[in-house]
Amino acid sequence: MRDSKTFLSAAALIVALVVSALPASAQTGRIGGTIKDTNNQPLKGATVTAENPQASPSSFTATTDDKGRYSIIGLKTGTWKITAVAPGFSPSSGNVPVRSLGAPMPPVDFVLAPGATGPAGALAGVNTKELQAEIQKAMDLANSQQYDAAIVAYQAILTKTPVLTMINGQIAQVQRLQKKYDDAIASYEKVLAADPNNDKSKIEIGMTYLEKGDFAAAEKALLEVASSTSASREVFYNLGEVKFAKAETDEAVKYYQRAVDMDSTWGKPLFKIGLAKLQKADMAGAIETMQKVIAVDPNSAEAAQAKSLIEQLKKG
DSSP states (O other): OOOHHHHHTSSSOOOOOOSSOOOTTSOEEEEEEEEEETTSOBOTTOEEEEEOTTSSSOEEEEEOOTTSEEEEEEEESEEEEEEEEOTTBOOEEEEEEEOOTTSOOOOOOEEEOBOOOOOOGGGTTOOHHHHHHHHHHHHHHHHTTOHHHHHHHHHHHHHHOTTOTTHHHHHHHHHHHTTOHHHHHHHHHHHHHHOTTOHHHHHHHHHHHHHHTOHHHHHHHHHHHHTSTTOOHHHHHHHHHHHHHTTOHHHHHHHHHHHHHHOTTOHHHHHHHHHHHHHTTOHHHHHHHHHHHHHHOTTSHHHHHHHHHHHHHHHO
């Protein structure tokens, strides 16, 4: 099962903002990339705005993590103006044709030069440096298990900057740590009210049901996402987690394999396939799969676990 605290221990938060609801029938795509300075150093807390007056919603905004990465999903196909800004740097922008999900999109990277600037788009008038500090404070409170204080801090950010609807997702993560599962699901639903195509929140609802012990609801929630053309590797991995928790190992392996088929370099589902083989006393198969984990994802936590497990199995 996914450890909710992992999400909260990240050094930075990426928030995608939706100005209005996107029609369910719309064909959507995503963009992502990095923002760095002229010394090739990542810019944490930089703001990326995507604008297209012909689309609905017409504006999306994200902020970069500590590695300068950002991602925006739910963009209607068409040409979008992408603008990157960061405190102390001159803004940079350009037009990018967005295709529907499934079509490969090259990364949209920015290199910002030093200079004066200010926030643009949906965060116009917002002190992004101050905002980043407030988000970090809330995350620190959550990581130190001051859950009620963390929720209050996140709610204060929402009150001050209501366009940051993805903050509800952070609140939900804290509520999961409190085992307030129904409250967490309600918070994720607030994210979906602003961004109906947010698969991450749909997945998290499924995983919240799993943590609650409601396997049927967890499976139902994740299957709905899996039927979408935009279903990601995470959807199938987490469906595997549900099946594994229900002791339906063969079905779990099918979903883990679908995740592997989507990303052969991801060690997490491969590791679970190896555990499934171990559960069936297929020692040779388990070792072979664990070796694949090490080969394709050598720096992952799963690779470290795979090495340890192989040593134990070889000792007998």
